[in-house]
Amino acid sequence: MFKSVADRLGFPHSHSSSTSSVSSHRSASGASSPSSSTSSGGVHHRAVFPPTPSPRSPSRQQQQHHHSKHPTPSSPFAAAAAAVATVAHHHSSNSKSHPPTTPRKTSLSTPKPVLPPLSFHNTKDDNLALSVANAGINPDDPPSRDAENVTVTVRVRPFNVSELKGTRAPMEVWTVQDGSRVSYSDEYSMRDRRAAVEYTFDHALTGSDNEIIYNSSVKDLVKSAMEGYNGTVFAYGQTSSGKTYTMSGTDKQMGITPRAVEDVFKYIRENSEREFLLRVSYLEIYNENIRDLLSPEAIELRIHEDRRRGVYVSPLKEEIVTTPSQVMRIIQRGDCKGVNETNVIESRERSSSAPTTPIGRKLSIGQKLPTAVRVSQLNLIDLAGSEKASSDAERRKEGAFINKSLLTLGTVISKLTGDKGTHVPYRDSKLTRILQSSLSGNARVSVICTISPSFSNVEESHNTLKFAARVKKIVTKARTNQVLDDKALLEKYRREISELKAQLLLTAAGAADGGEIGVDGQGQGMAGLDRVKHAELSHLLEKERLKHEEEMVEMNMVRNALKERIDHLTKLILTSQSINTKPGALNGIHLPLGRYTVETSADGSVTEFPKEIETRLARKDTLVRQLQSELEAQQEKVSLMKSVLQKTAKGETVDIEKTLARVELEPREKFLIEKRASIMNLNGMSWQDGALGGANGTYNSKRFSKDVRSALAAGSINANQGDSTDKDDGASIMLPDGEQLAIDDEEEDEDLMDTPWNRSELISLRQAKRELEIVVIEQEKKLEEMVSFEDSEEFRNLIIEMEEQREKIVLMEEEREGYKATITELRNALRRLELERFESTNGSIGKNGMMAMATSTPPTSSPSSPSLNSTATTMAAAAASKIHELEQMLQREHKLRMEEQARNMGRVASLEAEVTILKAEQSVRDLQ
Ligand SMILES: Nc1ncnc2c1ncn2[C@@H]1O[C@H](COP(=O)(O)OP(=O)(O)OP(=O)(O)O)[C@@H](O)[C@H]1O
Numbered sequence: 007m008f009k010s011v012a013d014r015l016g017f018p019h020s021h022s023s024s025t026s027s028v029s030s031h032r033s034a035s036g037a038s039s040p041s042s043s044t045s046s047g048g049v050h051h052r053a054v055f056p057p058t059p060s061p062r063s064p065s066r067q068q069q070q071h072h073h074s075k076h077p078t079p080s081s082p083f084a085a086a087a088a089a090v091a092t093v094a095h096h097h098s099s100n101s102k103s104h105p106p107t108t109p110r111k112t113s114l115s116t117p118k119p120v121l122p123p124l125s126f127h128n129t130k131d132d133n134l135a136l137s138v139a140n141a142g143i144n145p146d147d148p149p150s151r152d153a154e155n156v157t158v159t160v161r162v163r164p165f166n167v168s169e170l171k172g173t174r175a176p177m178e179v180w181t182v183q184d185g186s187r188v189s190y191s192d193e194y195s196m197r198d199r200r201a202a203v204e205y206t207f208d209h210a211l212t213g214s215d216n217e218i219i220y221n222s223s224v225k226d227l228v229k230s231a232m233e234g235y236n237g238t239v240f241a242y243g244q245t246s247s248g249k250t251y252t253m254s255g256t257d258k259q260m261g262i263t264p265r266a267v268e269d270v271f272k273y274i275r276e277n278s279e280r281e282f283l284l285r286v287s288y289l290e291i292y293n294e295n296i297r298d299l300l301s302p303e304a305i306e307l308r309i310h311e312d313r314r315r316g317v318y319v320s321p322l323k324e325e326i327v328t329t330p331s332q333v334m335r336i337i338q339r340g341d342c343k344g345v346n347e348t349n350v351i352e353s354r355e356r357s358s359s360a361p362t363t364p365i366g367r368k369l370s371i372g373q374k375l376p377t378a379v380r381v382s383q384l385n386l387i388d389l390a391g392s393e394k395a396s397s398d399a400e401r402r403k404e405g406a407f408i409n410k411s412l413l414t415l416g417t418v419i420s421k422l423t424g425d426k427g428t429h430v431p432y433r434d435s436k437l438t439r440i441l442q443s444s445l446s447g448n449a450r451v452s453v454i455c456t457i458s459p460s461f462s463n464v465e466e467s468h469n470t471l472k473f474a475a476r477v478k479k480i481v482t483k484a485r486t487n488q489v490l491d492d493k494a495l496l497e498k499y500r501r502e503i504s505e506l507k508a509q510l511l512l513t514a515a516g517a518a519d520g521g522e523i524g525v526d527g528q529g530q531g532m533a534g535l536d537r538v539k540h541a542e543l544s545h546l547l548e549k550e551r552l553k554h555e556e557e558m559v560e561m562n563m564v565r566n567a568l569k570e571r572i573d574h575l576t577k578l579i580l581t582s583q584s585i586n587t588k589p590g591a592l593n594g595i596h597l598p599l600g601r602y603t604v605e606t607s608a609d610g611s612v613t614e615f616p617k618e619i620e621t622r623l624a625r626k627d628t629l630v631r632q633l634q635s636e637l638e639a640q641q642e643k644v645s646l647m648k649s650v651l652q653k654t655a656k657g658e659t660v661d662i663e664k665t666l667a668r669v670e671l672e673p674r675e676k677f678l679i680e681k682r683a684s685i686m687n688l689n690g691m692s693w694q695d696g697a698l699g700g701a702n703g704t705y706n707s708k709r710f711s712k713d714v715r716s717a718l719a720a721g722s723i724n725a726n727q728g729d730s731t732d733k734d735d736g737a738s739i740m741l742p743d744g745e746q747l748a749i750d751d752e753e754e755d756e757d758l759m760d761t762p763w764n765r766s767e768l769i770s771l772r773q774a775k776r777e778l779e780i781v782v783i784e785q786e787k788k789l790e791e792m793v794s795f796e797d798s799e800e801f802r803n804l805i806i807e808m809e810e811q812r813e814k815i816v817l818m819e820e821e822r823e824g825y826k827a828t829i830t831e832l833r834n835a836l837r838r839l840e841l842e843r844f845e846s847t848n849g850s851i852g853k854n855g856m857m858a859m860a861t862s863t864p865p866t867s868s869p870s871s872p873s874l875n876s877t878a879t880t881m882a883a884a885a886a887s888k889i890h891e892l893e894q895m896l897q898r899e900h901k902l903r904m905e906e907q908a909r910n911m912g913r914v915a916s917l918e919a920e921v922t923i924l925k926a927e928q929s930v931r932d933l934q
Contacts (some may be wrong), residue, residue, distance in 0.1 A: 089646040158478040159209040159223040160188050160471065162459050163248035169460045179464045180457065182210045188471060194461070205471050207455075207478060216255050219454065220265045227384075227450045228266045234486035236378035236449035238387065238441065239266070242473060243456030244466040246389030253388045254455050262454070263386045266515045267333045270384070285324040286333055288340035294410060298323050299340035307437050317442045385444060389415075392473070393466050411437040416473065418445055423479035440576075447482045532865040535723050709783045801924075804917050811910040818903045832892050839885045 018563060144252060162180050169176050181191040189204035209222045224239050232235035239262060241249035255261025260268075272280050288299040289307065296307040311317045327333050414435035421430040446450055455474040457467035534924040762803040 142220035146456050153483045156480045158207045158474045160455045162212045182212050186210050216259045228269045230380050231384035234382045235484040236383050237448050238385040239452045240387035241454045243470050244393040245460045247456035249456050267330045284327045284338050286327050287322050287324045411435040414438045450484045453477050836885045836889045
């Protein structure tokens with residue numbers, strides 16, 4: 007019955023019989039398209055296809071320039087759908103004439119609206135597709151909907167500024183009545199002598215309120231999309247008729263796209279039994295080329311088809327979205343590039359048949375899950391101006407492509423509403439190919455046809471109405487698209503999360519094992535207190551610590567990576583819990599993401615598994631941190647002890663109390679010090695290191711209390727309930743030495759006892775404590791034996807020996823001084839003898855002595871006798887010889903004494919060194 011596409015669309019180039027194609031035809035839903043009376047003038051049949059002489063269309067570059075010059079002040083949402091393409095955009099010169107925010111009255115009979123800021127968002131190539139994947143099959147949901155016609159809405163926009171510019175009020179061509187009928191206005195019919203034309207659609211609207219049009223024409227379809235049925239919404243109409251205004255809206259009037267996005271998230275919020283995965287893609291079809299607006303690379307996109315996915319574009323980037331604002335940003339991004347956008351959503355039912363991953367239970371990884379995933383697409387499309395066609399040679403190529411897409415759309419729609427069995431040329435254009443699934447019936451479709459109220463556009467408007475009437479005849483029968491294999495992203499993510507959780511549990515168990523080793527090593531490290539053992543144990547402790555640290559770092563890294571991945575995947579899956587229930591306008595909306603997904607265990611009880619893991623990990627983190635700090639503290643003490651040892655060995659004075667005060671002792675050590683103090687008190691000894699605290703035997707830390715309580719819980723220490731004399735209501739424990747210790751009831755933390763990790767830590771702490779207690783007792787015995795080195799026999803003997811040596815040295819010194827005096831006397835005697843000899847030889851030398859000797863003339867002859875001279879000479883020689891002999895003796899004696907003195911000094915030095923060493927050893931023992 008329809009002879010050509012052009013006929014069906016009311017294009018005059020087809021055949022004169024085209025009128026029949028659009029003549030009254032009541033659709034299944036009751037919409038009718040009255041005769042368009044092509045005979046009456048034919049102006050309104052003036053061709054859109056083939057090309058109508060049109061204002062010079064800008065080149066692509068010009069369009070882009072225009073976009074940048076006139077950024078969209080309104081919501082950037084552009085219509086698009088998962089598989090929606092847009093026909094190349096031609097900028098209309100009309101659009102430039104729309105100044106922003108110009109309140110205007112419309113001459114339509116409907117309420118006169120105030121125009122919102124005019125949008126120069128001319129990219130009609132925008133396709134937003136919300137692909138909804140639903141996991142889980144609700145038995146109450148029918149697998150497919152009843153057959154239904156495409157919902158068709160006609161919107162007549164108000165006059166714009168340029169249309170109102172004239173001297174007289176513009177004539178309204180169209181009248182909208184009853185919310186569904188569109189006809190020529192009486193004024194126009196009379197003036198142009200037009201035959202009455204009236205079309206009836208599902209909805210016919212005027213005005214600027216986008217909420218009304220969304221609620222009446224799209225809202226229900228969006229809900230269906232969330233339930234698993236494909237949905238496609240597209241705006242069709244000539245340039246400047248209001249397609250973008252309707253689909254994207256403005257700041258003040260959100261369009262269909264942002265409202266749909268908001269409803270998608272609202273649906274997730276309100277449907278707790280399902281979980282969803284939303285994906286968005288954004289593409290553009292320009293000159294029959296598909297461009298991915300979300301991909302920075304200009305990769306050639308192709309259309310593919312397979313049984314599972316149907317028709318799809320590849321490699322098209324799909325971004326997973328979790329908030330409305332994220333979708334908005336994606337669209338903005340795409341708009342900046344002047345391209346198209348597509349959104350995808352997946353969801354599934356959150357049922358009790360979901361895999362169970364309770365803590366501590368083994369997980370069977372890779373099990374086939376009984377839930378299915380529904381994948382549906384919500385395509386929101388903003389088409390190029392329907393009049394776009396070009397006979398202009400300069401733009402022929404562009405125009406031809408534009409024609410091709412729109413023409414094919416018309417053809418496809420004609421075929422779909424024509425004889426059954428005829429070939430439908432979906433493949434003739436990218437647009438129809440991408441929309442094949444929707445147009446062929448597996449989708450709910452809503453078409454918004456926008457028309458201008460202006461007389462100058464009457465023909466184009468009429469063509470749009472004819473198109474709308476044609477589309478209305480299309481019957482669809484949408485069905486849910488269930489994906490049972492594991493390739494659906496949602497299912498894949500769920501599985502991955504389960505596997506990661508299992509890995510995380512294993513890692514946590516590994517961490518617990520590693521922790522036990524570390525604690526043991528540490529406890530042993532404290533056991534050795536003598537020097538050699540201490541060095542060995544320090545070394546072992548250091549090695550153990552490093553190993554432990556490495557393991558901890560490694561496990562932390564693995565655990566963090568697993569946690570991050572789980573978090574990431576969990577975030578992507580949207581549930582009512584993960585979306586803030588606070589509804590609000592899309593602009594500026596902030597919906598914090600939830601982290602947790604409820605898992606249902608086999609027995610039906612619901613556990614917040616990730617939260618539990620978080621808690622356990624937090625506990626382990628705390629324990630790891632405690633152990634690490636404990637190790638560090640031990641290490642610090644070891645190095646301090648080493649330095650003390652070195653200093654004392656060198657004979658330096660060390661302030662042990664001060665040194666020890668620098669180390670904050672752990673409760674366990676304080677306890678041991680306390681024990682030592684109490685032992686010493688029992689033995690009637692005073693404890694020198696009282697400044698360390700706990701010496702009065704009353705120390706009872708919370709931590710120790712917890713340790714003891716944990717040990718009690720683990721059954722490793724005998725508990726005597728109520729035996730304590732210190733506490734009325736407390737328990738007490740029997741320590742290895744028989745002493746009872748009261749347990750403080752304060753701040754008991756049951757949490758610390760309820761994991762294997764804590765138990766093992768407490769067991770090792772208890773062992774370490776016992777070892778230390780034994781060591782302390784041994785040391786105390788040693789201390790008792792030694793008491794004080796200075797009081798010992800050995801020390802006394804050494805001191806006596808030293809004193810004797812010192813006395814000897816003093817005597818020798820005195821002796822030496824005596825020898826010195828003797829030598830001096832002998833020298834003096836010798837001198838006297840010489841003098842006497844000289845006097846006897848030369849007579850009196852007078853009082854001038856030597857002076858006289860020097861100045862006197864030597865005797866030429868001696869008046870004295872020769873025998874006297876000879877005697878004197880002999881005596882002098884004897885004296886000299888005696889002096890020489892004495893001097894030699896003195897030197898020998900001196901040498902001997904010096905040697906002896908040196909020996910004694912050496913002995914004293916070694917004795918002093920020995921005393922110093924013994925003192926140092928005693929200090930170290932005290933320290934320990
Ligand atoms: N219902 C309406 N109420 C108020 N203003 C409207 C309405 N419809 C459209 N307008 C205004 O008319 C102008 C043209 O509308 P719009 O850009 O949406 O047309 P279009 O069909 O998308 O054109 P093109 O195909 O060239 O992109 C815009 O400034 C827009 O704000």
